[in-house]
Amino acid sequence: MDKLSVMNAFCRIVDRGSFSRAAEDVGVSPALLSREVKLLEESLGASLLTRTTRTMSLTDNGQLFYDEALRILRAVGQIEDRIREGAGEVSGHLKINAPTSFGQMVIAPILPEFLERYPCLRLSLSLDDRLVDMIEGGFDVSIRIRPTLPDSALIARKIGTMRQRIFASPDYVAKNGVPEAPDELLHHSVIGFLLADHLTSWALQGPSAVIDVPLDPPVRVGNSLVLRDLLIAGRGIGTLPDFISDAEEAKGNLVRVLPDYELPAPEIFAVTGSRLGLDARVSAFLEHLSSALRR
Template identity: 80%
Template sequence: MDKLSVMNAFCRIVERGSFSRAAEDLGVSPALLSREVKLLEDSLGASLLTRTTRTMSLTDNGRLFYDEALGILGAVSQVEDRIRAGAGAVSGHLKVNASHSFGQMVIAPLLPDFLAQYPDVRLTLSLDDRVVDMIEGGFDVSIRIRSTMPDSALIARKIGTMRQRIFAAPEYLARNGTPKTPYDLEHHPVVGFLLADHLNSWRLNSPGGIVIVPLDPFVRVGNSLVVRDLLLAGLGVGTPDFISDAEEAKGTLVRVLPDHELPAPEIFAITGSRLGLDARVSAFLDHLSVALRR
């Protein structure tokens, strides 16, 4: 028995003074209402209504139940109204998880504008290069960069694509020569990204098709910012993904084999609910998506 539904029906019967009129309002049969009230009375062990062929009146217990039911239904309605209003408001505590490099280079710069636009949002940004348990960590959204997302109960929304190109410092290339073909890379030290799915080989897209180059990185690190810094120090070649843009613009890193790139992984926003995103998560992802398009 749905107690709230029965409460609502009982109150309607009392207010309309008739099973038939209440049934008409609720779109059900009078027989169904009569059966529900009987079940309610049986569960309470008390009569709520005194009925004759012509009249209906409340018992003392019926009056008590009616008064209390009105208060309960009113409180439930207020809670529902508050939740509906809050669901559309960009406010509350937003917990975001991302990798260190993506968090520092992409998310952190957009936070001042986001928080100025939504001053009622409290933000926690947790940076971790490991894949964390979102539910256990209590995160609203996690930003992950993957070629594909494995099947799971989590919901993945693609918000961007990341190019993967090969870079080196000009000083390194001046000392060691510039690779002319993909196979020349086998004679150059590679700075490998420990968490990449291409750690031991590069599957390069080129004008002539796909070229697979086996790798044995002499140093492997689990943070893209460290990959960038080691390349800046002239230790070899590598693919420091999105964090190389500023260095390329300054000329401190240059493209190697500019006609060749690794397959572009996707940037996913991971959430834990199949329901529509709440307002603060939607606002954050919209803000991030605009930044990624730029």
Template identity: 80%
Template sequence: MDKLSVMNAFCRIVERGSFARAADDLGVSPALLSREVKLLEESLGASLLSRSTRSMALTESGRVFYDEALRIVSAVGQVEDRIRKGAGEVGGHLKINAPSSFGQTAIAPLLPGFLRAHPKLRLTLSLDDRVVDMIEGGFDLSIRIRPTMPDSTLIARKIGIVRQRIFASPDYAARNGTPERPEALASHPIIGFLLADHLTQWSLIGPGGVIDMTLDPAVRVGNSLVLRDLLVAGEGIGTLPDFISRAEEAKGTLVRVLPDYELPAPSIFAVTGSRVGLEARASAFIDHLRDGLQRGHS
């Protein structure tokens, strides 16, 4: 059991007054937090929380543990803050894994500024659309885009969301027209992303709620940038994440199809192996990426 991790989680549970709210803050499930607290109580031989279906309160032992845990977690946080704030002092070797298209379009433009801010840092960026075992691969940080993160020993921090909309080129629209309602998509050539959850099953969120449909993409590709290029070339209709579509919309090479509808927005998670504190280099990169993503959406 990672005691510092559990201390951090326990403090968050007490402060938020709820396993569910604390779990949402930490990017894990309430069930996982409940198991961790139960293991903690078993290791201490004492009950820390008095729980019922409607309320939760600290026991006497829980109050003692909370006060000491808060002091320790705060001290660790202060040390980390001092390290992070030392501009140019972040060093060592940072190994990052990220999806290919996200790495090329969202991360790559932010790297020069990050590297200039931290000249003592060595960086390895590996781009792979497969979900890799970051511990086995020796990665300090993995960027993952998905609806939710499963329970694991990893800690996932949500740093943004991805809007997914439907696009075609102006040339395609001029030659073939575009559907005026979701059901009409089936009469158009669809270009699909092989690794997407919505390759053939689309759930479109629109003014009237959610419309579920089954589509059979005529062309299926394993890279979002190839999909983008096919759409720009006028080969059909498909969905793109906003970190790819934004530039094409601005240039006018792609236009939205069914602009009142979009697919569910997955989250961008920064995943690390520690549940307590981050190495300064990983924390610095997460902050830099989060800020860059926010600027991109502003």
């Protein structure tokens, strides 16, 4: 059990007066927070919270734990601040994991400025489209693009939202026509993304409803940049994230298909192993990345 993390979570529960509001603050589920408090109480051999369906209050032992936990957390924060102020710079080794296409299209272009700003920093960037065990891999932060993330001991911080829309090349639509409704996609050559949840079914969000379109893509690839290149070459219709499609659409290499419809927008999460706060290296990187995403 990570005692400092549990202390932080417990204090947040008390301050917010609710497991659900505290869970939202720290980026985990209420069920996970409830389990952690139960484990804490079992380890102490004492009840800290009295809970009913409508109210929650501190026991005497809970009040004692809350007061001492606040004192300890403040002391840890002050020590960290002093060390960071004394160091005066972001340094050390930062290990990042990210999806391949996002790493190439979004992270790689911002690295020169980031490294120039923090010259004492060592950096490792690992690109992998499959979900990796970031703790086993020794990563400080993992960028994950998902509609939601499952409960885990890791902490996920939302840093952006991605749009996923439908595209084809001008040559393809000139030769094959443009589908006017989602069900007309069944008569077109669709290129699928192997690692996506929507490989064989697109839940398209339209003006008034969500329409499920079953698919059996004859061509399936495991990399969004390969998918982009196939679309530009006129090989079919497919979906692309905005960080890949925007530039190609602006240059006229791709055109929107069914512009009133798009897939559910995945969230961009930064996943770390600590609930207490971010390492200075991770904080600097995520601030830099978030700024780029806002632009």
